[in-house]
Amino acid sequence: MKRIFLVSCFTLFTLFSFGQEFLKGKDLSQIKAAQFSEAEIAQIGKELKANQMTLEQAEPLALAKGMSATEFNQLKVRLQSNGAVPTEVKEEQKKPAGTTQEGSVLAAKNAVVFGSELFTSKSLSFEPNQNMPTPPNYVLGPGDQLDINVYGVQQFGYSGTISKNGTINIPNIGEVFLSGLAFEAAKNKLQKQIGRIYSSLAGNGSKLSVSVSNYRTILVTIIGAQQSGNYRLSSMSSVYNALHVAGGPSDIGSYRKIELIRNNKIIRTIDLYRFLTKGDQSDNVSLTDNDMIRIPSYEARVTLEGEIKRPGIFEMVAGENLNQVISYASGFTENAYKNRILVKQKTISELKITDLNEMTYASYLPKAGDMISVDKILDRYENRVQIKGAVFRPGEYSLPANGTMTIKDLLKKADGVTENVFLEKASLIRQKENLTKEYISFSLQSALNGDEAANMTLQKEDVVVVFYNQQLLDSYKLYIDGEVRKPGDYTYVSGMSLYDLLLEAEFFTDLAASDVTIFRNKKDIVYDANDKEKIITFNLTIDPKNPEQASSFLLEPQDQVVVRRIVTFETPQMVSVTGEIFYPGGYAISKKDERVLDFITRAGGTSSEADKEAINVIRNQLVIPIDWKLMSKEPNSSSNLIIEAGDNIFIPNKKSTVLISGGVMFNTEVPYRKGKNAKYYIKNAGGAAEKGWMKKVYVVHANGSASASSSVFGIRKYPKVFAGSKIIVPEKPEKTKASTGEIVGIASVLASLAGILLAVFK
Known part of the structure; x- marks a missing residue:
């Protein structure tokens, strides 16, 4: 037991160490995704989750550490199929666990530092385009792969890599030293060397084509970044690309004085503001092997807030005035009050404020920690x-x-x-x-x-x-409702009669009765507490064919008119009878409680081909089975269904077969044999398939009713089958197996329990 526990602990420790190695960014050039076990894949996923890192975020980091794109894609496929890591980080997971309040404030502050958006945008990477033609000034070195082709009168093709000695060994030509040469100079040298063997090159009978098919990687060290370290990048990479891979300057890093160090000498000081404000990419120089990018801490930052187009934190260099800082923020908004800017400054012991106007912008030199506020113009008018x-x-x-x-x-x-x-x-x-x-x-x-x-x-x-x-x-309304062609509210006009209102409502409909009711508010000058009647009702008799009778009744504001409907009028409600009947078609419901048998009788009865046992009623696309024998014996039984409007009474013809479908070897139709149960017909369909669920077999009879199989004392009893029935064998539900990650998790829990038990009983 002790040995098993120790082995489990060692395995978990090994996996944990591997995951840490992957995320800490050691040399990944030798990693092969196919060699990982499922447990190792699960552990990598756990480490990525613990660091709130998606596969998309991990990819540039892995490639920078030497892992090939092919191997990372294979690893990505395995991680996604294993379900070990999500493709997106949820909002609540983006804040690292255990972050202190001070660290949170610093990170939030850094998010609004002007220039930080260069390194937080997923759509911006400065990644070199390796599909473009090789620049003439590109310097070749060990690891570059060249494609050399001679075409024309003579033909020759070769692809090779420059060795560590700086040479490329070309068949029939020999070794040619190319390391350290610019691409254009190397091409001229190859022209001369190859021309000694392929003489048509000298006479222009043939042409030489040279291209770099695979660029070498270079080692670049970046310090003072969000993710400082050693990075293996393409030899086509530039300073901006390297900075983006490292996440940009750290929270206290400078955006204005980034140093590019080569051979222990600072060869360029990079100011990212030149690119951000002017689009100047002169600082985006190419990198060479063993270059170092050093990001020192910033010297001075000021904060701009208020009516500024781009509020935020801006880094200053010596000699810059307020006008330049405002230009970095893209200037004032349209609502800015420019004649007064408030500056809050930090002294040795306390704070102080300074008021500036437009005349002093150019002369004021902001200091570290200044908070510059621009107010808005007053929300009032002068004229x-x-x-x-x-x-x-x-x-x-x-x-x-x-x-x-x-x-x-x-x-x-x-x-x-x-x-x-x-x-x-x-x-x-x-x-x-x-x-x-x-x-x-x-x-x-x-x-x-x-x-x-x-x-x-x-x-x-x-x-x-x-x-x-x-x-x-003052304007008043009249209201009319009921059996008129245009019910609604109409404007009251003094002296308006009921006939005038009917005229506007386009008179009566065909369903209008002669009863017209008018409701009127009771208007009493003197309040009477005993008078409970608030509405006066007028009941009039107006002939719909002679509406002029209404001209004698004068209306008052707010009157409500209701034209009643004919009591006995009703639209015929139809039922259809189809199938094996003598007179199929539509029939009107003549009384409220008409039943199935009544309509079959009205339709002339069933034909000799009718399957009476299969009669059903289709209502709202649902099939209601009818028991013909019970309905014939007891006409008032529930089986003799009371018919509703829109019902379809269907009498099918006689069938002599049984349909078998579902989880059987062969869906088929078998001749009906009296007395045989469902099992007999399933056997005639080739028997149940591998996924066929015999315990759940059910039979749908011709009239739409269904019967399921049952079990009594372990003996399976299948339902009876009649002509026209359908036997359906459902398929067994698929069982889900535990994933590799779940198995690893269970194994970890068992190992922990084993350790506890060992400690208890030791």
């Missing part, structure tokens, strides 16, 4: 007046820049007052200097006549309110 109410064009209007505007001038701008205006009174709402409001009433008629007292001079933010004449505004 606005408004007019509301009974004018043709209410809304906002501007005061003239030079001169004044009176109430009469504003009414003229609004195209005058409407016909239903109240001329006796209007209001002017004026805002005082203390921002309170006062209401000034004036005669609208006097203002229109130019009276100086009423026609006041307007100030900014004045609001003129012109009232409607309420007596002219």
Whole structure:
């Protein structure tokens, strides 16, 4: 038992170590996906999940560590088929477990640092295009694979790799030293060397084609990045590609002073802001073997917030002024108040603020930690007046820049007052200097006549309110419902009669009765608590063929008219009788409780070919079986179904076969033999198939009823079969087996339990 426990622990430790090795990014060039066991695949999946990393995120990291694309694709297929790792990280999993509050704030802060989007976007990678022609200045080295072809009068083809010694061994030519040569120079050298054997190259009878089919990998060291380390990249890679693979600068890394070190010398200082603000890719230089990219910590960062097009955190270099920082943020928004910018600064012991205006932007040099806030313009107008109410064009209007505007001038701008205006009174709402409001009433008629007292001079933010004449505004409705062609509500007009309303509703329908009811609100001037009646009802008799009788009844506002329907009128409800019947077709239900037998009798009875035992009723696409024998003996029984509108009574013809389908060797139709059960017919269909479930065999009879097999004391009893029946053998449900991951998990639990038991009983 102890030995088993130790072996289990050793296996788990080995798998865990392998998963850690994969994620920590050691040399993956020798890894073969086919050599992994299912347990190792499951462990890799667990490690990827523990690091909140998807397969898409792991791919560039694995390729950078030397793993070939073919091997990673094979590993990806195995991980996905095993279900060991998801293709996406859920939102709640994106925050690493155990992250401290300080670390969370720092990560959130870094997310808005200008330039960080270069390394968080999945659609941007700066990956070199290896399908493009080899650049003439590309320097060859050991590991580059060349395709060399001579075509024309003479033909020759060879594909080889430059050796560690820097040479390529070409058949019939010998070794040619190419390492360290630019591609164009190497091509010229090969032209001369190969031309010694293939003489047609010198006379242009043949041509030489040279291309790099597979680029070598180079080792690049990146420090100060989100994922610092040694990376194996394509020799076509550039600085931006290497930075993207490493996740970009760390949370405290600089975006402005990234150093490219070659042979222990800084050969270039990279400023990513040149690319972000101007599209300048001059810093995106090609890398060579053993290059180092060092990202130092930033020297100064400032924060821009408020009415800025791109708020965020911006890195500063010595000598940059506020104008340059604002340009990095793409300038101000349209609502920015540019004449005052508030700067919060950190001193040695406390904070202080500084106000800047447009004249001081160029002279102010931001300091580390500055928080620069741009406020918005005030939400008010310097020259606005408004007019509301009974004018043709209410809304906002501007005061003239030079001169004044009176109430009469504003009414003229609004195209005058409407016909239903109240001329006796209007209001002017004026805002005082203390921002309170006062209401000034004036005669609208006097203002229109130019009276100086009423026609006041307007100030900014004045609001003129012109009232409607309420007596002219009042409008009432009438309502009509029931058997008229256009029921609904209609506008009341003084003196309107019931005939007028019927005329608007396009008179009566064919189903209208002569009974017309009008409901009217009771309008009492004096309130009577004992009077419980609130509605007055008028019952009229109007001949639908002579609606002019209604012209004598005058309507009042809010009256509701209801035209009743003929009591005895009903649309015929139809039933169809089909199949082996003498007179098939449609029949109307003549009384409410008509049954199946009544309709069969009305249709002339069944023919000699009818299978009475198979009669059924189809209702709403569902089949209702009918027991003919019981229905004939007891006409009032439930089997003699009461028919509903839309039912179809179907009388099929006689059949002499039985259909067998489902989990049998051969779906077929077998001649009916009286007295034989379902098992006999299944045997005639070749017997049950491998997935056939004999315990669940059931029979659907010709009339739509069904019978299932049963078991009594372990003896299987199959249902009776009649002519026209269908025997159905269902298939057994598939059993799901435990996955490899589940088995590994169970084994881990058992090993842990074994360790506990060993410790208890030791």
